[in-house]
Amino acid sequence: MLHWMADPQWVIPNIIAPFVFTTVALTIFGESTGPLGLYAVLGGGMMGMWGNTIYSSGFAIEFEKWQGTLEEVIAAPSNLMHVITGRAISNAFFGLTNMIAILIIAVAGFRVSLGIADPLMFAVSLLLTLLSVSALGLIFASAFVLSRSAQALTNGLETPLYIVSGSMFPIALLPFWIHPAAYILGPTWGIDAIRLATSADYVSQSFWAGMSPAMAMFLDLTVMLLITLVYVLIATVLFKIVEKRARITGTMVQA
Amino acid sequence: MNGFKIFLSSAVFSFRAQFDWLNPVMWLTMKFVLSVSQMAFFVFVGIFANAPIQFIAVGNALQSISWNTVFSVINITGHDKWDGTLPLVLATPANRLPLFIGRAMIHVLDGLISAAISFFFAAVLFGVNFAQTNPLALIVAVILTAFTMAGFGLLIGGFCFFFRNPMVFANIFTFTLLIFCGVNFPVQSLPAAIQPVSYVFPLTYGLTAARNAISGSDLLQIAPTLAQQLAVGLAAMLIGYLLFRSFENNARKTGKMEAV
Numbered sequence: 001m002l003h004w005m006a007d008p009q010w011v012i013p014n015i016i017a018p019f020v021f022t023t024v025a026l027t028i029f030g031e032s033t034g035p036l037g038l039y040a041v042l043g044g045g046m047m048g049m050w051g052n053t054i055y056s057s058g059f060a061i062e063f064e065k066w067q068g069t070l071e072e073v074i075a076a077p078s079n080l081m082h083v084i085t086g087r088a089i090s091n092a093f094f095g096l097t098n099m100i101a102i103l104i105i106a107v108a109g110f111r112v113s114l115g116i117a118d119p120l121m122f123a124v125s126l127l128l129t130l131l132s133v134s135a136l137g138l139i140f141a142s143a144f145v146l147s148r149s150a151q152a153l154t155n156g157l158e159t160p161l162y163i164v165s166g167s168m169f170p171i172a173l174l175p176f177w178i179h180p181a182a183y184i185l186g187p188t189w190g191i192d193a194i195r196l197a198t199s200a201d202y203v204s205q206s207f208w209a210g211m212s213p214a215m216a217m218f219l220d221l222t223v224m225l226l227i228t229l230v231y232v233l234i235a236t237v238l239f240k241i242v243e244k245r246a247r248i249t250g251t252m253v254q255a
Numbered sequence: 256m257n258g259f260k261i262f263l264s265s266a267v268f269s270f271r272a273q274f275d276w277l278n279p280v281m282w283l284t285m286k287f288v289l290s291v292s293q294m295a296f297f298v299f300v301g302i303f304a305n306a307p308i309q310f311i312a313v314g315n316a317l318q319s320i321s322w323n324t325v326f327s328v329i330n331i332t333g334h335d336k337w338d339g340t341l342p343l344v345l346a347t348p349a350n351r352l353p354l355f356i357g358r359a360m361i362h363v364l365d366g367l368i369s370a371a372i373s374f375f376f377a378a379v380l381f382g383v384n385f386a387q388t389n390p391l392a393l394i395v396a397v398i399l400t401a402f403t404m405a406g407f408g409l410l411i412g413g414f415c416f417f418f419r420n421p422m423v424f425a426n427i428f429t430f431t432l433l434i435f436c437g438v439n440f441p442v443q444s445l446p447a448a449i450q451p452v453s454y455v456f457p458l459t460y461g462l463t464a465a466r467n468a469i470s471g472s473d474l475l476q477i478a479p480t481l482a483q484q485l486a487v488g489l490a491a492m493l494i495g496y497l498l499f500r501s502f503e504n505n506a507r508k509t510g511k512m513e514a515v
Contacts, residue, residue: 020430024297024439028311029304036304156285159292168296169303 017158018048018098019105025168026110037112038199041102043168046191048098049130050161053137056091074243081138081239088137093130114198121217122197128221129190132228136186138235142242167191170205186227193220262353267361290319290373291380297439298381306440310466312381314438316373317465320401321458323366326429328359328408333421345503355499356492359405359412366401385469392468392477399481400461403488407457410491413498437462457491460484 022044029036064070074080106112116122144153163174164181165188171179182188193216195202200213208216294315301311335341344354377383411428415421432438435445436458442450453459461484464477505511 016426016430020433021296024433025300027434027440027444028297028300028306030306030440030444039303153281156288156292159296160288163292163296163299169299173299173302 015048015098015101017051018044018102021047021162021168022102023105023109026106026112037106037110037114038195038202039168039170041106041112041114042191042194042198043162044102044106045096045099046129046165046167046187046194047162048102049096049133050165050167050187051158052091052094052098053088053133054140054157054161056087056137074246079239080243081142081236084138084141084239085134088134088141089131091134091137096126096130116198117200118197118213122194125190125193125197125217125221128224128228129187129194132186132190132224132231135228135231135235139231139238142235142238161185164188165191184227186224186231189220189224189227193217193224196220258350258353261349262357262360264357286369287372289322290316290369291376293319294373294376294381301439308381309383310441311439312377312383313374313466313469314436314462316377316383317370317397317400317462318432318436318438318458319369319373320366320397321404321429321432323362323369324359324401324404325408325411325432326425327362327365328405329412329415329421329425329428331358332412332415333425336419336421345506351500351503352496355409355413355496359409362408363401363405366404367398370397370401383469387471388469389471389473392472392474393465395474396461396464396468396477396481399484399488400458400465403457403461403484403491406488406490406492406495409495410498411495413495413502416499416502432456432458435459455487457484457488460487 022040025040025043026037029040064073073083076083103114106114140153140157162168164171164178165185166174166182171182171188174182189207192206196206196213196217203209203211203213203216206216206220208219211219294312297311297315298308300306301308335344347354374383378385407428411424412421415424418424435449435453436442436456437453438458442453442459445453460480464480464484467477467480
């Protein structure tokens with residue numbers, strides 16, 4: 001976290017991108033009625049977590065390469081995955097701060113009224129979603145160890161993930177062939193639970209239309225936790241493969 | 256002639272330098288991914304809000320130029336600082352004007368490729384209708400937008416010589432365009448007090464001209480808008496150059512370059 005804060009680039013995924021995307025979305029939504037403000041504000045907050053996690057996964061490795069410290073990090077007896085996990089979780093937590101900025105913009109600038117129907121489940125859903133985003137970040141980070149283009153991949157992945165996870169609009173609007181990609185992203189289910197915790201009326205638009213909001217939230221969180229578990233397993237295997245390959249080929253920095 | 260050689264080599268080297276950290280395949284992939292993803296994101300937001308998606312798709316297609324002409328141009332300054340090449344640039348006896356402007360010009364060409372890809376996506380994926388388009392007027396508007404936005408990139412790049420981390424400014428100013436320039440909604444949707452800010456950016460004029468060209472306006476009809484755009488772009492380039500010279504003079508006196 002301190003390493004991240006030392007470089008002012010943290011403001012890009014954490015503040016600038018979500019702030020701009022939310023402001024543009026709220027302006028496009030304009031006078032429209034319905035749950036649009038809910039989508040824009042919660043989506044903007046979600047994008048902050050996404051952006052921070054992807055950015056930190058990519059740049060955590062890139063910075064080590066630039067500063068010549070990646071060899072020391074990998075040579076240390078500590079498990080590389082533990083090092084990166086700590087970074088991914090702290091950075092995703094840090095991404096939460098942008099939600100405050102977005103709430104201020106939405107309430108003060110766009111007069112969006114946003115009450116939270118179930119504050120406890122809102123907090124639980126947010127926390128679990130954050131862990132899910134962090135777990136996905138671990139998979140990205142393992143791949144970025146072997147790539148010289150982590151920075152470009154980071155920039156390229158950000159917006160597609162915002163789209164596929166339906167951060168600011170229902171995924172039903174996306175072409176049918178994209179839906180499977182949305183369903184294997186844990187945060188897709190997390191944002192559904194967060195919206196349900198914010199407004200019980202949202203249940204008719206959730207993945208579990210027809211069920212009670214409580215049951216819908218439970219199912220969202222269960223699916224997300226299962227997916228997160230799979231992410232952690234994949235990341236564990238990938239880190240072992242990548243670390244071994246980097247040690248054998250000696251291409252850690254010139255990958 | 257010597258000035259032209261400096262201009263040309265400066266342009267080529269600034270483009271080749273990025274392949275130090277980015278391979279050509281990744282460069283091409285990102286060109287397609289970035290072009291389509293930002294446009295798709297805002298188009299889907301537009302569909303959800305029942306907003307005019309043709310307006311949004313065209314806006315994002317032209318704004319894609321900014322990732323090359325603003326983001327990349329500002330980052331030339333950043334890379335010079337990171338890679339330790341700034342002292343070499345300042346030590347060379349080469350004429351500063353072609354050296355400074357040349358660095359941005361290859362990104363104008365790169366931006367035109369981005370725009371072509373984005374307009375293709377706008378037509379094929381999001382059904383933008385180019386049936387009424389005046390091709391000459393649209394091509395001139397796009398080229399002038401790339402050139403003048405590079406001028407804007409040079410302005411911010413010149414300003415960034417005085418800071419340690421130009422990447423942050425590159426992001427701020429590239430993203431800011433999405434709010435101020437009428438990319439996703441008309442400038443008139445902004446609060447009246449901040450609308451004048453929109454006309455500081457050449458992209459605002461470029462978008463107006465390009466949308467008019469797509470609606471059938473010819474080159475003469477959009478010429479006044481293009482003239483304003485050119486004036487703003489050249490002014491930005493000139494101020495950027497003066498900032499660069501000011502930084503250079505200051506760096507020689509104080510011995511501070513990267514560590515500002």
